[in-house]
Amino acid sequence: MKSKYMECQKIIKTLRHKDFIKIPNTGKCFEDGAAIYAKEIKKNIFLLFIILKDIDIENIQALIAHFDCFGSIGLKxxxxxxxxxxxxxKNDLHYFEKYLEASNN
Structure with a gap:
């Protein structure tokens, strides 16, 4: 059985392969230590994946959100x-994989 840490590392590798950019988490919007990966899918509309600091599969969030600019992600x-x-x-992870596939279109 794969560890949750290994699953998370696979997810991070997939995000990087899909041209997601790791965003510095310097604001108060997301939990301290969270890793934020973002990709612009339309003008000022971003697909974000937030992986919380304990690197546990139970702590991954995906969202589509409008920011005023790429630089405001993680700050505002x-x-x-x-x-x-x-x-x-694991079922949620299946949906996650589908959204990654959709984000490449």
């Missing part, structure tokens, strides 16, 4: 959240 609250998914188990 989003203008609007259009979609949110909290990944808590």
């Amino acid at each position: 609250e989003p203008e609007q959240i259009m979609f949110y998914l909290s990944i808590k188990d």
Whole structure:
């Protein structure tokens, strides 16, 4: 059985392969230590994956949100959240993989 840490490392590798950019988490919007990966899917609309610091599969969040610019991610609250998914188990991970596939289109 794969560890949750290994699953998370696979997810991070996939995000990098799909042209997601790791964003510095310097603001108060996300938990301290969270890793933020973002990709612009339309003008000022971003697909974000937030992986919380304990690197546990139960602590991955996916969202589609509007920010005023790429540089405000991690610093400011989003203008609007259009979609949110909290990944808590293997079934959620399946949906996560589908969104990664969709983000490449």
